[in-house]
Amino acid sequence: MRLVYGSALALAIASLVPLTTAAQDANRTVAGGGITAKGWQGKADGTGQVSEAKLSEEGKDLHVVTGPAITYWNPANKAAGNYTVKATFTEPKYMNLNNHPHPYGIVIAGNDLGTDQQSYLYCAAYGDGKFIVRGFGPASFQMNGRGEPNEAVAKAAGKDQPVKQEIAMSVKGDKVECAINGKTVASYDKAALVSAGKLKSTDGVYGVRFAHNTDATVSGLTMTKN
Numbered sequence: 506m507r508l509v510y511g512s513a514l515a516l517a518i519a520s521l522v523p524l525t526t527a528a529q530d531a532n533r534t535v536a537g538g539g540i541t542a543k544g545w546q547g548k549a550d551g552t553g554q555v556s557e558a559k560l561s562e563e564g565k566d567l568h569v570v571t572g573p574a575i576t577y578w579n580p581a582n583k584a585a586g587n588y589t590v591k592a593t594f595t596e597p598k599y600m601n602l603n604n605h606p607h608p609y610g611i612v613i614a615g616n617d618l619g620t621d622q623q624s625y626l627y628c629a630a631y632g633d634g635k636f637i638v639r640g641f642g643p644a645s646f647q648m649n650g651r652g653e654p655n656e657a658v659a660k661a662a663g664k665d666q667p668v669k670q671e672i673a674m675s676v677k678g679d680k681v682e683c684a685i686n687g688k689t690v691a692s693y694d695k696a697a698l699v700s701a702g703k704l705k706s707t708d709g710v711y712g713v714r715f716a717h718n719t720d721a722t723v724s725g726l727t728m729t730k731n
Contacts, residue, residue: 530603530604530605530717530718532553532557532571532572532573532717532718533572533602533717533718534557534572535557535558535559535570535571535572536559537559538555538556538557538558538559538572539555539556539559539560540555540559540560540577541559541560541561541562542560542561542562542567542577542579543562544579544580544581545560545567545577545578545579546577546578546579546580546618546619547560547575547576547577547578548575548576548618548619548623549573549574549575550573550574550575550717551573553572553573553574553575553717554573555575557572557573558570558571558572558573558575558715559571560577563722565724566722566723566724567713567722567723567724567726568721568722568723569609569713569715569719569720569721569722569723570602570719570720571602571715571716571717571718571719571720572717572718573717574714574715574716574717575714575715576612576618576625576627576712576713576714576715577712577713577714577715578612578615578618578710578711578712578713579710579712580618580710582710582711582712582726582728583708583709583710583711584613584676584708584709584710584711584728585708585709586676586708586730587675587676587677587678587730587731588675588676588728588729588730588731589673589674589675589676589728589729589731590611590613590673590674590675590711590726590727590728591611591671591672591673591674591684591725591726591727592611592671592672592713592723592724592725592726592727593669593670593671593672593723593724593725594609594610594630594669594670594671594672594721594722594723595667595668595669595721595722595724596609596632596661596667596668596669596719596720596721597667597720597721597722598665598666598667598720599632599661599663599664599665599666599667599668600632600661600664600665601664601665601720602718602719602720603717603718603719606631606632606633606635607631607715607716607717607718607719608629608630608631608635608636608637608652608716608719609629609630609713609714609715609716609719609721610627610628610629610630610636610637610670610672610713610714611627611628611629611672611673611674611683611711611713611714612625612626612627612710612711612712612713612714613625613626613627613674613676613681613707613709613711614626614640614676614698614704614705614706614707614708614709614711615709615710615711615712616704616705616706616709616710617643617705618710618712621643622643623641623643624640624641624642624643624703624704624705624709625640625641625704625709625710626638626639626640626648626674626681626698626704626707627639627640627674627714628672628674628683628685628690628691629672629714629716630658630659630670630672630685631652631658632659632660632661632668632670633660633661634654634655634656634658634659634660635652635653635654635655635658636649636652636653636655636658636683636685636690636691637649637651637652637653638683638691638693640698640703640704642702642703642704642705644702646702646703648691648693648698649691655685655688655690657684657685657686657687657688657690658670658685658686658690659686670685670686671685671686671687672684672685673685674711675731676695676707676731677731678695679694679695679696680692680693680694680695681693681694681695681698681707695707711728713726
């Protein structure tokens, strides 16, 4: 009886494995992956490769399709002192490559990008009305947990419907702020960000950040001095 019970239990456990794996939303394969936008570079998270995502230019816009989560930047895009970096992110078909919302947004304060000592901060929006502020220094650190809702963040009408977010990150004196669609959604003391294990400085390269399995365009990426 013990053998029969043990075999039945093993079969029951084994039967759950495919379901669990399917629920993990694995990275998709992106056809024609790599970077074709002139001057741009990237680094994928974990064991992901830049060739497994795609960054291309469409007129003055950038088009990003991801397999793994990835950060993109152009080394010529630098900001120092007091500044604001902003862009508009358009997801033409919300959640068309995933089974739950994934974010995308602005990166600032990039230093040693592409290395195992990289540091940067990003603010990203989800198409369901949430946003997240997170960084690498070089280990990842969270500023608002796994994200939080805010009425300023636009919500898609449903799966495969369009959603657009204007995201801006600013350094103003001793504060670092994120604004989405014209409203400040997060503000932090610079001293809480520039510290051991977090940012090396708020000066640095700026760029964009996309979670895995996303498809969106970036328009109007600009930096202005405050």
